[in-house]
Amino acid sequence: MSRISCLLLFVLCFLLLTGCAGQRIRFEPRPTDPLFNEKTEFLNSYRYFVTENERKNGYLELDIRPFGLIDNPDELKRFIDYFLEIRDPNPNTPENEFKIEKEKLIAGIQNEVLFAQTGTNFEANGDFRGDMAHVYLFYGAPHQIEKAQNMSRVADLMAWIYFDVRGYPRFVFVFYDKFGYKLFKRYEGINTTxxxxxxxxxxxxxxxxxxxxxxxxEREISFNDQSGVFRFAIIYPNQFSYYSDIVIEGGNGKTRFGALDPPEPAALTAARYKPIIIGQPEDLSKRQFLYNRFHSFVPAKLNISKDNRPSFSLILNYEDVDWEIKDTVAEAVLDISISFQDKNTRATREFAVRLPIRRPRQEVELKIKGVVVNGLPASFSMNILLDDIQNFASGSESGATLKNLIDSLESGSEVMNVYLQHIVTKKSAGGWREEIIVK
Amino acid sequence: MTNDKPLLLRGFFNYCMVTSKFFYIMELKMKRYMAVIFGFSLLFWSHSVMAQTNPVPDVTNWKVVNTSRIELRISDCASIYLGLETEYSNPTVPGDFVRIVSRHIPVTVSKCRDFNERLASETVAEEYSRQEEQDLLNERTKQSDPFLYLEWKTDKDPVTGHDRLSSDVLLGIMAPDGNWLVTKNEKALVEFMTENVGNGKTRNIFSGAEFRVGGIYHILRANRSDIIRLLEGGS
Incomplete structure (x- = not known):
C-alpha cells in the first residue's frame, strides 16, 4: 500500500470516528437527558405520531428545535402544545379531540383492555414501544380478532382486522409470537422461492x-386458519388490505397510504385541501379611503333612454363611492358590465369596462359633504355617459363602443343585466335587470 | 364623460309617491289622473312611500328567532354566499316580529378537491374548511347592509289556539339608488338569476337573486369573472 493510500485511509477513519459523516439527532432521550422523564412520558403516548419532519426539523416557523435537541422545559412544552394543536381534527370546538381520543387509548393500554380478547397483554409485548401498542394507538380496538395457536411448527398467530364503512377489510394486522407478539410486515411480492x-x-x-x-x-397454517386470514396474509402476496393503495408502511401521501406511518397532522391535511375563496377585498388597512356609508353596497342610478336604440348613463353621488386617497388625488375604479340577451334567440352580447374615476382630493372631500339648496340637503353627482366608452369584453371588436354594440343588436326584446363593482373594496351596486325594446 | 350637478332631495309630493302595484299601474296608464291619485293617497296616508333615510326597525336587544344564509350552489362543491335573512322577535311584546334581509360582499367558495378518503381524512379537511369559511362569513355578517325588511304582529286565535296575523305586514326595500320604498301588505318576491358561463356553449348557473317588492327590486349578484374563475379551479 502506498504512502498516500495509507494517509487517505487514516484520514477516513479519523473522520468516521469523530463523527464527520453527519451527526444524527437522537430522538429517544438518554437517562442523562435533563428532560428524560418528561420526554419519555410524551414518547410513551405519541412516539409513533411524530413525523419525520418533526424529528428532523422541529417547528422552524415557531423557532422550536427538533425533539431530540430540546433541552429546556419551556421549549419542550411549546413543542408538545403545538404538536397536539396541529393534530386537533376539529378546531371549531374548544376541546382537542385528538388528545382526548389518544388519552383514552393510552388508558386502554395501561388497563390492558384487550386482554380478554387476545389472551395477552401490552406490557408483555413491548408495552408502549411494542407493535401491538403501535396499532392500538393508531386505530383503537380491532373490529375482529382471529387466532391460530398451539401449532407444532408455526408460532402462535393473531390477526387484528379493521373494516371500513363498506365492510371491506381496510387493515389486517398479523402478529406472530416469538418471545412476544411482533407484527408481520413482509407484504412485498413473493416473486422468487x-x-x-x-x-x-x-x-x-x-x-x-x-x-x-x-x-x-404451509399446510399447518392453512389447516389452523378457520377464517383464511393468515393464509391470505402470509401465503399470498400483498394481502394487508382489501385496497391496493394501502400498505402497512412506507406510504407516500399521494398514491399510497402507509397504515403505520406517522399520520399527517390534521392541520396540514386541511391545508392541502383548503377551500378556494375568491372575490374578497385584500387587506386595505394600510391604504387611505373615504368610504361610503355601506359595507357592501354602491348606490347608483341607471338611466336608459327610450329611443329606438337605447343609450345609457350612470349617476353616482360623490358620497356613495369609495374613494381611495392617493396623495392629492382621489380615485375610484369601477368595473361595469352589461349583458344583452335576445329573448328569442337567447344569444348574449356583452359590454365590459374598468372605469377609473380620478378627481382632485380637495374637490372630492368637499363634494361628499353635499350642499344645502333652498334649505334642503343635496348631493353632488357624477353623470357617466356609457355610450361612447370602449368595450373591453372578451370577443368584442377592438375600439368598439357600447353604442356600436347596441347598434349591432337585432330588433326585438332584449333582457339587459347591469353589474357594477368597486374593484378594490368589492362593494357592488344593487344591480339592474330590465327588458328593453330595440327597434 | 361625466357631468356633475347637485341632485335635489325629493319634495314632499315625491316623498309620498304612490308606488303600490295598483297605483303604479294607474300612474303609468293614466298620467292625467295623477293629481287625483296623489290626493287620494294623502287622504289615507300613503300606502307606499319612498324614503332616503334607513327605515329598518331597530332590533337591538331583540331575540333572534332564526338566521339563514342566502346561498347559491353553483356546483356540488362550490357556493356563493350573498347575504343573510334574520328573523327577530320582540322580547317585551310577544307576537311582534321583524325579518331583515341583508347583503354583504359575495363570498364565493369552492371545496372541490380530488379527495382520496383512504389517504386523508375528509372529515378533518372538512372541519378546517368549515372554520375558515365560517370565520369569513361571520366577518361578512358583521359588515352586512339591510336592504329588505318585513314587520308584523301575531296573536293567538281564540278558536284554534294557533298563531295568526293580527296586523298589516309592513315592508321596506332599498332600490339600487339607495332610496327605500316603504309599503304594506305587498308581496316580497325572490327570483334566482342564472347566467351563461359556457363560453359559447349552453351552461347556465345561478349567479344571483332578485328581491322585488312592488315596482322596486334589489339584485344580489356575484362577480361573473369570480364565478368563472371558481369553476375553472380558482386560478
Missing amino acids: EMYMERLREVVKFYPTSIDEYLEI
Whole structure:
C-alpha cells in the first residue's frame, strides 16, 4: 500500500470516528437527558405520531428545535402544545379531540383492555414501544380478532382486522409470537422461492431445513386458519388490505397510504385541501379611503333612454363611492358590465369596462359633504355617459363602443343585466335587470 | 364623460309617491289622473312611500328567532354566499316580529378537491374548511347592509289556539339608488338569476337573486369573472 493510500485511509477513519459523516439527532432521550422523564412520558403516548419532519426539523416557523435537541422545559412544552394543536381534527370546538381520543387509548393500554380478547397483554409485548401498542394507538380496538395457536411448527398467530364503512377489510394486522407478539410486515411480492421461504421462516418456531418442511408449514397454517386470514396474509402476496393503495408502511401521501406511518397532522391535511375563496377585498388597512356609508353596497342610478336604440348613463353621488386617497388625488375604479340577451334567440352580447374615476382630493372631500339648496340637503353627482366608452369584453371588436354594440343588436326584446363593482373594496351596486325594446 | 350637478332631495309630493302595484299601474296608464291619485293617497296616508333615510326597525336587544344564509350552489362543491335573512322577535311584546334581509360582499367558495378518503381524512379537511369559511362569513355578517325588511304582529286565535296575523305586514326595500320604498301588505318576491358561463356553449348557473317588492327590486349578484374563475379551479 502506498504512502498516500495509507494517509487517505487514516484520514477516513479519523473522520468516521469523530463523527464527520453527519451527526444524527437522537430522538429517544438518554437517562442523562435533563428532560428524560418528561420526554419519555410524551414518547410513551405519541412516539409513533411524530413525523419525520418533526424529528428532523422541529417547528422552524415557531423557532422550536427538533425533539431530540430540546433541552429546556419551556421549549419542550411549546413543542408538545403545538404538536397536539396541529393534530386537533376539529378546531371549531374548544376541546382537542385528538388528545382526548389518544388519552383514552393510552388508558386502554395501561388497563390492558384487550386482554380478554387476545389472551395477552401490552406490557408483555413491548408495552408502549411494542407493535401491538403501535396499532392500538393508531386505530383503537380491532373490529375482529382471529387466532391460530398451539401449532407444532408455526408460532402462535393473531390477526387484528379493521373494516371500513363498506365492510371491506381496510387493515389486517398479523402478529406472530416469538418471545412476544411482533407484527408481520413482509407484504412485498413473493416473486422468487427464496422470498416466499423467507416469509414462512419469519413465523416459524424452528428453522426449516427442507422443502418438505416448508410445505408442512404451509399446510399447518392453512389447516389452523378457520377464517383464511393468515393464509391470505402470509401465503399470498400483498394481502394487508382489501385496497391496493394501502400498505402497512412506507406510504407516500399521494398514491399510497402507509397504515403505520406517522399520520399527517390534521392541520396540514386541511391545508392541502383548503377551500378556494375568491372575490374578497385584500387587506386595505394600510391604504387611505373615504368610504361610503355601506359595507357592501354602491348606490347608483341607471338611466336608459327610450329611443329606438337605447343609450345609457350612470349617476353616482360623490358620497356613495369609495374613494381611495392617493396623495392629492382621489380615485375610484369601477368595473361595469352589461349583458344583452335576445329573448328569442337567447344569444348574449356583452359590454365590459374598468372605469377609473380620478378627481382632485380637495374637490372630492368637499363634494361628499353635499350642499344645502333652498334649505334642503343635496348631493353632488357624477353623470357617466356609457355610450361612447370602449368595450373591453372578451370577443368584442377592438375600439368598439357600447353604442356600436347596441347598434349591432337585432330588433326585438332584449333582457339587459347591469353589474357594477368597486374593484378594490368589492362593494357592488344593487344591480339592474330590465327588458328593453330595440327597434 | 361625466357631468356633475347637485341632485335635489325629493319634495314632499315625491316623498309620498304612490308606488303600490295598483297605483303604479294607474300612474303609468293614466298620467292625467295623477293629481287625483296623489290626493287620494294623502287622504289615507300613503300606502307606499319612498324614503332616503334607513327605515329598518331597530332590533337591538331583540331575540333572534332564526338566521339563514342566502346561498347559491353553483356546483356540488362550490357556493356563493350573498347575504343573510334574520328573523327577530320582540322580547317585551310577544307576537311582534321583524325579518331583515341583508347583503354583504359575495363570498364565493369552492371545496372541490380530488379527495382520496383512504389517504386523508375528509372529515378533518372538512372541519378546517368549515372554520375558515365560517370565520369569513361571520366577518361578512358583521359588515352586512339591510336592504329588505318585513314587520308584523301575531296573536293567538281564540278558536284554534294557533298563531295568526293580527296586523298589516309592513315592508321596506332599498332600490339600487339607495332610496327605500316603504309599503304594506305587498308581496316580497325572490327570483334566482342564472347566467351563461359556457363560453359559447349552453351552461347556465345561478349567479344571483332578485328581491322585488312592488315596482322596486334589489339584485344580489356575484362577480361573473369570480364565478368563472371558481369553476375553472380558482386560478
